[in-house]
Amino acid sequence: MTHAPDASTLCLILLATYGVVYTLTASAIFDGPRDLLNRVGFIAKMLKCAFCTGFWVAMITTVAFGYWNVAVVFSVGFAGAGTSLFLDTLQSSLERYLSS
Secondary structure, eight states: OOSOOOHHHHHHHHHHHHHHHHHHHTOGGGHHHHHHHTTSHHHHHHTTOHHHHHHHHHHHHHHHTTOOOHHHHHHHHHHHHHHHHHHHHHHHHHHHHHHO
């Protein structure tokens, strides 16, 4: 598709992006594969950064949803990066608050 996703599709893409980002960067279920991926320099650095991982995951997710327009893919990529950083920071803050 060459047009931008509607609001509900964009929300779905952004939430799916954070789900994948969390799984890749922090979820216990992905510990084994993450250990293997951490041996690759670029990927190891990326997996320590929710913003970085969110950008690439959002771009891939956008294409998987059928949007091929380069401007749309990059725009949603940046939106996914920001959303992932925000939600990751919120989750970390809540975990610290609840554990104290």
